[in-house]
Amino acid sequence: MLSRVADSLYWMSRYFERADHCARVLEANYNLMLNPSKLSTEERWQRIMTSLGIPASADGIDPQIAMNELTSDPENESSIVSCIAESRENAGQVREQISSEMWERLNRLYHHVTGANSKPETDSDPLRLLAAVREGSYQFHGVTDATMNHGEGWQFIQLGKYMERCCALPVLLDAYFSAAGDADDLDWVGLLASCAAFESYCKVYTADLKPDSMAEFLVLNPEFPYSVRYGVERISAAIAAISETSFTHATSRIERIAGRLRSSLAYVQIGEIMTGGLHRYLNSVIEQCNSLHAAVHVVYIDYPIPSALGA
Amino acid sequence: MPAQSADRPMPAPFSEYEIDAAYDEMFRSRGRPRPQYRNLYSHLLNLPSEELHRSKREADLSFFNQGITFTVYGRAEGTEQIFPHDLLPRIVTSSEWAVIERGLTQRITALNLFLADVYHEGRILKDRIIPGEIIYTCKHFRRQMHGVKVPRGVYVSVVGTDLIRLPDGRFVVLEDNLRVPSGVSYMLTSRKVMKQIFPTLFRKCGVRPIEQYSQALLSTLRSLAPEGRSTIVLLTPGIYNSAYFEHAFLARQMGIELVEGRDLVVHDNTVYMRTTSGLQRVDVIYRRVDDDFVDPLAFRADSSLGVAGLFNAYRAGNVVLANALGTGVADDKAIYSYVPKIIRYYLGEDPIVENVETLLMTERAQRQQVCDNMEKYVVKAVGESGGYGMLIGPHSSREQQAEFREKILADPRNYIAQPTLTLSTAPCFMNGRIEPRHVDLRPYVLYGEKITMVPGGLTRVALRKGSLVVNSSQGGGSKDTWVLQN
Numbered sequence: 001m002l003s004r005v006a007d008s009l010y011w012m013s014r015y016f017e018r019a020d021h022c023a024r025v026l027e028a029n030y031n032l033m034l035n036p037s038k039l040s041t042e043e044r045w046q047r048i049m050t051s052l053g054i055p056a057s058a059d060g061i062d063p064q065i066a067m068n069e070l071t072s073d074p075e076n077e078s079s080i081v082s083c084i085a086e087s088r089e090n091a092g093q094v095r096e097q098i099s100s101e102m103w104e105r106l107n108r109l110y111h112h113v114t115g116a117n118s119k120p121e122t123d124s125d126p127l128r129l130l131a132a133v134r135e136g137s138y139q140f141h142g143v144t145d146a147t148m149n150h151g152e153g154w155q156f157i158q159l160g161k162y163m164e165r166c167c168a169l170p171v172l173l174d175a176y177f178s179a180a181g182d183a184d185d186l187d188w189v190g191l192l193a194s195c196a197a198f199e200s201y202c203k204v205y206t207a208d209l210k211p212d213s214m215a216e217f218l219v220l221n222p223e224f225p226y227s228v229r230y231g232v233e234r235i236s237a238a239i240a241a242i243s244e245t246s247f248t249h250a251t252s253r254i255e256r257i258a259g260r261l262r263s264s265l266a267y268v269q270i271g272e273i274m275t276g277g278l279h280r281y282l283n284s285v286i287e288q289c290n291s292l293h294a295a296v297h298v299v300y301i302d303y304p305i306p307s308a309l310g311a
Numbered sequence: 312m313p314a315q316s317a318d319r320p321m322p323a324p325f326s327e328y329e330i331d332a333a334y335d336e337m338f339r340s341r342g343r344p345r346p347q348y349r350n351l352y353s354h355l356l357n358l359p360s361e362e363l364h365r366s367k368r369e370a371d372l373s374f375f376n377q378g379i380t381f382t383v384y385g386r387a388e389g390t391e392q393i394f395p396h397d398l399l400p401r402i403v404t405s406s407e408w409a410v411i412e413r414g415l416t417q418r419i420t421a422l423n424l425f426l427a428d429v430y431h432e433g434r435i436l437k438d439r440i441i442p443g444e445i446i447y448t449c450k451h452f453r454r455q456m457h458g459v460k461v462p463r464g465v466y467v468s469v470v471g472t473d474l475i476r477l478p479d480g481r482f483v484v485l486e487d488n489l490r491v492p493s494g495v496s497y498m499l500t501s502r503k504v505m506k507q508i509f510p511t512l513f514r515k516c517g518v519r520p521i522e523q524y525s526q527a528l529l530s531t532l533r534s535l536a537p538e539g540r541s542t543i544v545l546l547t548p549g550i551y552n553s554a555y556f557e558h559a560f561l562a563r564q565m566g567i568e569l570v571e572g573r574d575l576v577v578h579d580n581t582v583y584m585r586t587t588s589g590l591q592r593v594d595v596i597y598r599r600v601d602d603d604f605v606d607p608l609a610f611r612a613d614s615s616l617g618v619a620g621l622f623n624a625y626r627a628g629n630v631v632l633a634n635a636l637g638t639g640v641a642d643d644k645a646i647y648s649y650v651p652k653i654i655r656y657y658l659g660e661d662p663i664v665e666n667v668e669t670l671l672m673t674e675r676a677q678r679q680q681v682c683d684n685m686e687k688y689v690v691k692a693v694g695e696s697g698g699y700g701m702l703i704g705p706h707s708s709r710e711q712q713a714e715f716r717e718k719i720l721a722d723p724r725n726y727i728a729q730p731t732l733t734l735s736t737a738p739c740f741m742n743g744r745i746e747p748r749h750v751d752l753r754p755y756v757l758y759g760e761k762i763t764m765v766p767g768g769l770t771r772v773a774l775r776k777g778s779l780v781v782n783s784s785q786g787g788g789s790k791d792t793w794v795l796q797n
Contacts, residue, residue, distance in 0.1 A: 093550060309590060
């Protein structure tokens with residue numbers, strides 16, 4: 001497969017996941033904001049920003065403006081609209097490599113979110129947009145799995161999706177757990193809802209919202225799609241499949257990083273993580289994901305010419 | 312059959328069908344279809360009128376779903392449009408086709424010898440058959456190609472020649488497209504759609520197949536590859552190019568990679584493509600990028616579509632480009648007027664398919680003739696294609712004529728003129744009726760180890776009543792072309 005094509009598929013998928021994640025976090029919090037809390041509205045918005053990895057601004061936050069910036073502001077490169085536009089732009093570059101159903105879903109979602117007026121008229125407009133993104137995302141993922149060959153290209157799509165998820169989840173978790181002392185049950189519900197995890201969590205731990213249990217669930221659960229461990233397992237699987245289909249032999253570094261990351265999640269208990277500091281642990285996950293991303297890029301996409309020629 | 316007789320009345324779907332001075336593909340005269348059209352004629356007479364509408368809708372939907380579109384330049388961000396398609400086939404008899412096939416084979420053979428000569432000894436210039444300055448002032452002449460050896464001596468591997476039919480029924484060549492001719496994907500997709508719509512008619516008529524085009528193109532490209540090496544790619548300018556659909560279509564049909572300039576690297580005069588399995592050597596490039604843009608080091612430095620160093624790799628014989636560079640010198644509209652001489656010079660034969668009379672604006676007398684009678688001529692810029700940069704005398708205003716007169720006087724080498732020709736007409740399903748529209752015919756010729764033509768081509772239609780412009784960028788459409796078995 002052409003490196004450019006693999007790269008476009010990877011970024012199509014990463015940007016799509018980024019939009020999806022942002023929509024889920026906003027939707028969960030927007031609902032909760034309707035309830036009173038000991039945190040001020042501004043403090044709660046501050047946490048939303050932090051949990052999406054957006055640096056805190058010195059000026060105060062106006063909820064209306066913040067919501068707009070994060071959803072439909074094309075000037076803001078991390079807004080949902082911008083991420084979907086980027087995803088579509090990448091898909092457009094490789095339109096004949098993805099199925100026409102995938103293109104159609106993505107295109108439809110793009111027109112939906114860009115067509116929605118950037119100045120929402122009523123309170124419920126942003127909510128509708130967020131719901132549409134979530135719907136669109138489930139459809140896109142379903143159609144991707146159902147209509148595309150699960151070959152190398154599909155594996156790059158998986159890699160992009162879970163790489164993005166494993167980079168975003170630790171940031172979200174860190175934002176909540178670093179202020180765990182002040183959090184009430186409602187805040188924790190917000191965290192779980194941000195990961196579409198509330199029902200799944202309750203099935204394992206009942207509705208007993210203990211920070212350690214939630215950390216265990218969202219970091220270490222091997223079966224829940226929005227846990228860090230699940231994501232890393234999918235990344236490893238995609239990397240193994242890609243390395244099998246391509247004939248590059250320089251993959252040992254990638255496999256080493258992936259293997260180390262994977263075992264750091266598989267053979268650890270939540271107690272050890274909490275003792276050593278969750279913040280430090282999450283940061284190290286992000287760092288390892290970043291070096292994995294860089295290693296994949298340099299082996300498959302942008303390798304130096306002389307080394308590729310064996311010179 | 313009665314001998315020559317008066318016109319007959321035209322039955323229902325043809326009641327508005329007018330036959331004028333143009334050669335009509337379907338009717339010899341009113342009510343008298345030519346033999347090759349009889350099956351279609353009776354099929355149409357027996358069809359409930361709603362049925363044609365339904366078929367038209369089905370066909371359009373099928374084109375839409377397949378995303379068969381082209382881009383029109385000059386409007387906001389290059390608008391993408393569905394390629395207009397007419398439902399009724401244009402039918403060519405086997406004997407007519409035989410002449411076209413022999414004529415185009417002869418023409419391509421001669422033009423190819425001409426290119427080899429121009430870029431090597433230049434005998435034809437020394438023998439004063441063609442004035443040297445007309446070659447060297449051609450904007451598509453590539454001096455860098457001088458002395459470069461091309462595999463099998465084949466410069467033009469893919470040709471799309473535009474033929475028109477004169478009122479006397481003869482096919483003549485209007486234009487040779489020797490650079491990066493396009494449109495073949497419309498020929499192939501339109502056939503697929505037509506088979507779904509007219510299955511019985513297909514069986515009855517005995518239509519020769521064209522589906523083997525992609526395989527024929529692939530073998531043509533393979534035959535140019537060096538012994539034992541056969542990685543072939545299609546080089547596209549990218550998704551914003553007007554023919555991107557076709558590039559993706561052909562690459563998929565042939566099972567070869569569709570690459571952009573940024574996917575290729577040249578190292579040590581060898582071309583590679585960047586894949587997830589490392590660098591893979593490329594042997595033949597079917598390039599759909601114009602000469603000017605293939606290599607910023609050799610040609611236009613501002614090109615971002617090409618590959619730096621490609622020309623050196625090509626000159627070193629490490630990669631094959633199809634078509635070769637510099638072939639545009641042979642489809643220049645001024646050099647076109649010399650093609651009959653070129654055929655006689657290299658082959659010692661008379662042209663089987665003739666040229667359209669062409670006046671060179673560099674010749675004083677001819678220029679005077681045109682400038683004094685602008686309303687009678689079609690004036691064309693020599694290096695343009697796609698119907699851009701052209702004046703149709705009879706349909707132009709005084710201002711436009713004056714403007715072109717000035718352009719001609721300022722740069723005579725850049726213009727030629729041809730008498731206004733009446734293209735033949737063919738029946739088209741328009742506004743719920745069957746009406747005649749002007750058409751041309753672009754068959755495709757492949758040249759590798761041997762010359763191959765699939766029996767058919769792209770029949771382009773001037774959709775506007777009375778219009779003679781068939782280019783898709785100027786409101787033209789297409790219809791399927793059926794070459795009959797016998």
